[in-house]
Amino acid sequence: MASPSSALNKSSMVQQGRIRVLKEGSTPSGRDAGPVVYWMFRDQRLRDNWALIHAVDQANKANVPVAIAFNLFDQFLGAKARQLGFMLRGLRLLHRDLEQTLQIPFFLFQGEAIETIPNFLREYGASLLVTDFSPLREVQKWKEEICKRVGKKVSLHEVDAHNIVPTWVASEKLEYSARTIRGAEVPEIKWCESGENAAVEILMGSKNGFLTKRLKNYSTDRNNPLKPGALSGLSPYLHFGQISAQRCALEAKKIQKNCPQAVDVFLEELIVRRELADNFCFYQPRYNSLQGAWEWARKTLMDHASDKREHIYTKEQLENAQTADPLWNASQLEMVHYGKMHGFMRMYWAKKILEWTRGPEEALAISIYLNDKYEIDGRDPNGYVGCMWSICGVHDQGWQERQIFGKIRYMNYAGCKRKFDVDGYIAYVKRLVTETKKRKAESSLGKEAKELRV
Numbered sequence: 001m002a003s004p005s006s007a008l009n010k011s012s013m014v015q016q017g018r019i020r021v022l023k024e025g026s027t028p029s030g031r032d033a034g035p036v037v038y039w040m041f042r043d044q045r046l047r048d049n050w051a052l053i054h055a056v057d058q059a060n061k062a063n064v065p066v067a068i069a070f071n072l073f074d075q076f077l078g079a080k081a082r083q084l085g086f087m088l089r090g091l092r093l094l095h096r097d098l099e100q101t102l103q104i105p106f107f108l109f110q111g112e113a114i115e116t117i118p119n120f121l122r123e124y125g126a127s128l129l130v131t132d133f134s135p136l137r138e139v140q141k142w143k144e145e146i147c148k149r150v151g152k153k154v155s156l157h158e159v160d161a162h163n164i165v166p167t168w169v170a171s172e173k174l175e176y177s178a179r180t181i182r183g184a185e186v187p188e189i190k191w192c193e194s195g196e197n198a199a200v201e202i203l204m205g206s207k208n209g210f211l212t213k214r215l216k217n218y219s220t221d222r223n224n225p226l227k228p229g230a231l232s233g234l235s236p237y238l239h240f241g242q243i244s245a246q247r248c249a250l251e252a253k254k255i256q257k258n259c260p261q262a263v264d265v266f267l268e269e270l271i272v273r274r275e276l277a278d279n280f281c282f283y284q285p286r287y288n289s290l291q292g293a294w295e296w297a298r299k300t301l302m303d304h305a306s307d308k309r310e311h312i313y314t315k316e317q318l319e320n321a322q323t324a325d326p327l328w329n330a331s332q333l334e335m336v337h338y339g340k341m342h343g344f345m346r347m348y349w350a351k352k353i354l355e356w357t358r359g360p361e362e363a364l365a366i367s368i369y370l371n372d373k374y375e376i377d378g379r380d381p382n383g384y385v386g387c388m389w390s391i392c393g394v395h396d397q398g399w400q401e402r403q404i405f406g407k408i409r410y411m412n413y414a415g416c417k418r419k420f421d422v423d424g425y426i427a428y429v430k431r432l433v434t435e436t437k438k439r440k441a442e443s444s445l446g447k448e449a450k451e452l453r454v
């Protein structure tokens with residue numbers, strides 16, 4: 001579908017490899033050209049945003065206005081108040097910054113993008129739609145549908161502003177409707193401030209920035225769940241595109257000689273692991289299914305699918321952290337209440353789900369369901385590939401064959417005990433949960449008091 005295009009101005013400020021022409025319109029020249037619309041989706045930021053730069057660049061060249069459109073889906077991959085609240089707060093700040101700095105109009109729609117975006121293009125008389133790249137199936141399908149629904153003259157450019165190496169190259173009045181975040185089944189989290197400024201603060205702020213203050217412990221402590229501060233904490237910002245991965249890599253490179261090992265390990269995670277996940281989802285349409293695993297992994301998992309399990313738990317038991325393993329329960333509670341499970345525990349957590357369910361398909365479905373429902377950074381290619389890595393051996397090798405796991409890499413409680421203070425982690429999560437529940441009770445009491453006064 002995508003091809004290099006003559007319609008693409010070769011002197012574009014953005015590298016040609018970042019841009020895919022999904023539809024080439026009968027672009028009118030001169031006075032007939034309509035405005036450019038940037039449909040912001042995955043990269044919710046103004047800084048270091050190649051899609052926005054491309055949209056502004058094309059508008060300047062054609063001497064036409066540019067606008068940003070954002071569509072709030074009624075439902076998107078099961079996002080709850082936790083994820084939507086974070087996103088909406090970020091968008092509110094983005095809108096404020098946009099008005100103060102760039103004076104580009106920002107339009108927020110609610111509903112199905114395949115309707116709102118073509119309708120807006122028509123009303124606005126746009127000639128070019130620029131949009132973010134996402135490897136997820138749903139998003140690709142919307143774009144295909146939008147290509148069919150927009151007028152003949154409209155071109156559609158997709159820009160990969162999320163990856164350092166683009167995936168296909170490597171191989172008016174704004175209302176933030178509370179309607180979208182109804183159903184507080186998964187409440188918002190308070191510790192993670194949203195927005196581009198907060199993201200930059202986490203990356204390199206003078207108080208507790210990752211590169212400024214915490215980097216030196218990354219290579220030694222990143223696998224210790226009792227030291228979450230050793231991790232960057234960037235995943236919510238990267239997921240919602242509130243910071244550019246390229247910016248994170250460039251800033252890390254600048255200080256490489258101070259902490260060479262830590263920077264190397266960080267870049268490996270940030271670039272190789274993260275972009276491999278986009279690569280997998282883009283080229284493997286069954287990225288969240290056993291069918292998407294390599295042949296050897298499917299075979300070994302099916303060979304062991306009916307092995308006897310010591311425990312079998314239902315989805316509800318797992319969701320409510322009702323297993324016989326206090327370490328696993330702690331990790332589940334960290335995710336449910338805090339909204340971000342430590343990276344090391346995510347592997348153990350998913351592997352145990354394989355051990356305790358009726359087979360790999362069920363394990364995968366449950367892990368993705370829980371991950372997407374509770375993680376602030378969920379519904380991301382990294383999440384699908386993280387679950388596929390843990391349960392289906394994607395991007396891993398075969399290991400010594402054993403019950404249930406077959407040749408899939410195995411993790412157990414004893415191994416964790418050798419690596420870190422398991423009891424300390426369980427106690428840490430208990431405190432975290434108590435504090436979160438206390439804050440929740442205080443805030444609902446405050447709300448009731450306010451209502452009484454009214």
Ligand code: FAD
Binds near residue numbers: 233269379390
């Ligand atoms: P850091 O270690 O500081 O990493 C920096 C960045 O590098 C991360 O933000 C991420 O973009 C990237 N990165 C780090 N580890 C990985 C990895 N293993 N795979 C791909 N990219 C990586 N990540 C998500 O963003 N969303 C998810 O929903 C998600 N679910 C996961 C589920 C399972 C079962 C597993 C095993 C991993 C999952 N990951 C997910 C990957 C990883 O655990 C998180 O990216 C990381 O814990 C986020 O915290 P951080 O940014 O502080 O990590």
